[in-house]
Amino acid sequence: MKTKLLFLILTLTTTFYVAAQYQTNVSSANEHYHDLNQVILNDGTDDIMVASNLFDPTMTNQVISLKRINQFGNVVWARKYDALPLVNARIFDIENRFDLVYITGSVDVSGIKRVFIAEIEAATGVVLNTQYYDIVSPNFNSRGLHIVYTESDADGDGFMDPGFVVSGFFSDCYNLDTTCNTNIGFVLRTDAALNFMWAVEVDALVPGTTADYDFVNRVTETNDGFFLTGSATGLNGSGLTQQGVLAHKIDFMGNPVWDNSYIFGNSQDVSVDAYYDAGSNEIYMLSNYSVTHYFAVTVFNNTTGVIDFTKSWYASASDLDRYGFTIMESLNSPNNLVIAGYDRDENWTTGGTSLFGQSNVFVYEFDKATGNPVGLNYQFLVPHTEPTGDEFNFWIGQMPLIYYPEMSFTYVNATGTVSDYFHVGYRRNTSASFTAAELYKTDATKRNLCDDLVLNINPIGISTFTIQVSSAFVPVFTSPLALNMNGYNYTEDVCDPILSTGDQEVETGVVFPNPVQDVLYTTFPEADSYIIYDVMGRKTSQGKLNASRAINVESLLRGVYFVTIANDSGQKQTFKFIKN
Numbered sequence: 001m002k003t004k005l006l007f008l009i010l011t012l013t014t015t016f017y018v019a020a021q022y023q024t025n026v027s028s029a030n031e032h033y034h035d036l037n038q039v040i041l042n043d044g045t046d047d048i049m050v051a052s053n054l055f056d057p058t059m060t061n062q063v064i065s066l067k068r069i070n071q072f073g074n075v076v077w078a079r080k081y082d083a084l085p086l087v088n089a090r091i092f093d094i095e096n097r098f099d100l101v102y103i104t105g106s107v108d109v110s111g112i113k114r115v116f117i118a119e120i121e122a123a124t125g126v127v128l129n130t131q132y133y134d135i136v137s138p139n140f141n142s143r144g145l146h147i148v149y150t151e152s153d154a155d156g157d158g159f160m161d162p163g164f165v166v167s168g169f170f171s172d173c174y175n176l177d178t179t180c181n182t183n184i185g186f187v188l189r190t191d192a193a194l195n196f197m198w199a200v201e202v203d204a205l206v207p208g209t210t211a212d213y214d215f216v217n218r219v220t221e222t223n224d225g226f227f228l229t230g231s232a233t234g235l236n237g238s239g240l241t242q243q244g245v246l247a248h249k250i251d252f253m254g255n256p257v258w259d260n261s262y263i264f265g266n267s268q269d270v271s272v273d274a275y276y277d278a279g280s281n282e283i284y285m286l287s288n289y290s291v292t293h294y295f296a297v298t299v300f301n302n303t304t305g306v307i308d309f310t311k312s313w314y315a316s317a318s319d320l321d322r323y324g325f326t327i328m329e330s331l332n333s334p335n336n337l338v339i340a341g342y343d344r345d346e347n348w349t350t351g352g353t354s355l356f357g358q359s360n361v362f363v364y365e366f367d368k369a370t371g372n373p374v375g376l377n378y379q380f381l382v383p384h385t386e387p388t389g390d391e392f393n394f395w396i397g398q399m400p401l402i403y404y405p406e407m408s409f410t411y412v413n414a415t416g417t418v419s420d421y422f423h424v425g426y427r428r429n430t431s432a433s434f435t436a437a438e439l440y441k442t443d444a445t446k447r448n449l450c451d452d453l454v455l456n457i458n459p460i461g462i463s464t465f466t467i468q469v470s471s472a473f474v475p476v477f478t479s480p481l482a483l484n485m486n487g488y489n490y491t492e493d494v495c496d497p498i499l500s501t502g503d504q505e506v507e508t509g510v511v512f513p514n515p516v517q518d519v520l521y522t523t524f525p526e527a528d529s530y531i532i533y534d535v536m537g538r539k540t541s542q543g544k545l546n547a548s549r550a551i552n553v554e555s556l557l558r559g560v561y562f563v564t565i566a567n568d569s570g571q572k573q574t575f576k577f578i579k580n
Contacts, residue, residue: 022073023495027436036424043099051094059389079125104144113141134477142170152252163191167216185216204232213243220274225251229271234467243268258305262464265291272404286327295324313371313459331444340408371459381451450495515578526567
């Protein structure tokens with residue numbers, strides 16, 4: 001069902017519901033969406049800009065894609081960008097400054113990949129300024145993975161220098177290859193006109209190794225510098241080469257401040273994002289560990305780099321392979337943070353149909369002091385299989401070794417009366433040949449509109465094995481670049497919650513009948529109590545269950561609801577149902 005038609009129907013029947021949240025997807029014929037990022041526009045509209053690459057069926061050739069999305073999830077405009085006659089232009093991140101957006105990535109110039117930054121008008125998609133940068137030498141391949149706006153003093157003269165910080169890596173090898181002779185992370189600082197100011201390389205020298213994992217993925221600004229996340233090469237306690245967590249601090253002029261990079265797992269470790277808590281002067285670093293198959297949080301003192309092990313933890317659960325991509329403020333409490341990421345693989349049943357999903361979005365809210373979960377946390381269930389053939393495929397191995405797009409953010413309006421989470425994910429239905437971009441807007445309850453399951457996660461303390469990482473200034477050479485813009489055709493589809501209510505959030509127990517008129521029953525073992533929520537996350541009723549496990553819903557208005565059922569052992573399940 002096309003968006004325009006379905007959106008009209010939903011607007012007429014449940015206007016407040018659609019305005020509050022959405023779950024929609026955008027597809028382009030014969031093309032795969034990949035590397036999805038997003039940013040909210042602070043141009044007075046609160047629209048969203050979604051950045052990605054569009055790949056051909058073989059995942060060999062790609063073009064850059066930008067889509068402007070309004071607060072109802074509708075596409076305002078969509079544009080493609082290439083650098084012809086140069087090839088392989090690819091975007092990895094997007095940033096906003098008023099009515100402009102800035103993107104970074106790489107483009108092939110004379111057979112060498114070069115970092116680029118482009119300035120684009122948010123209202124129209126018109127390209128205003130583009131530069132590419134040779135890091136250290138024109139002989140190195142380089143890519144920009146992350147871009148942030150900053151007003152920090154970059155030259156030490158006591159005045160602000162508005163501009164950008166780009167992080168990434170440069171390499172001997174054209175393609176991403178952790179066995180390449182040289183992989184070195186970098187941080188590039190420019191002014192607002194994209195002119196070069198300074199750059200540093202970030203490297204861990206391990207002689208004689210056959211693997212090199214030195215990459216900078218993200219930059220987090222603190223009150224006195226930039227905290228760098230990514231991965232670093234190190235020797236573990238057995239003297240074997242291993243991918244470790246990058247935890248490196250530089251000041252606003254690029255000078256090294258401290259390093260506390262480490263190894264925890266048994267194969268690959270990588271840090272992917274960080275949140276700076278100005279009140280406590282602490283850095284909450286998000287990492288993924290291969291040994292646990294899960295995400296983790298390490299808390300550093302911003303001034304000294306010392307780890308607070310009483311607040312640091314990794315997630316443990318009965319299943320495996322959920323990896324964090326973004327850490328951000330909670331909309332519910334300043335004492336909480338939220339982690340969003342993707343599940344490597346999930347199987348579930350909806351309406352009697354068995355489904356499989358990769359890169360399913362999950363959202364986990366936790367207490368800063370303990371890591372303990374806060375409220376109900378969810379994973380959004382969407383059919384998808386990651387297309388193979390790309391060097392940055394998320395699931396070539398157990399987890400992404402380096403690149404983690406910014407797939408989520410929080411939003412609070414100017415008056416503080418509206419607060420939402422925004423996420424981007426992927427969809428490829430059983431009948432579809434190509435990957436669509438799945439877009440979500442949820443309220444502070446973190447629940448999406450369609451199929452989901454409840455996450456049950458237990459935080460466990462960590463220990464670390466220190467590895468050494470250093471940084472130093474390097475030269476950069478800048479050249480102008482032409483980026484070409486074109487429109488393209490796309491299709492929008494909306495996830496209709498009325499059509500997907502047969503899902504179960506865990507394998508044990510069901511609720512029936514569904515839809516229901518008067519009395520709802522559950523087969524959840526030893527069911528003891530229940531709480532019913534509406535689609536806005538508001539509690540409508542609760543109570544104890546008798547031997548028949550019957551729940552009277554006669555007084556509920558028509559619509560979609562969620563019931564959380566608990567037993568006397570503390571186990572819970574949440575089910576979706578329709579009240580007729």
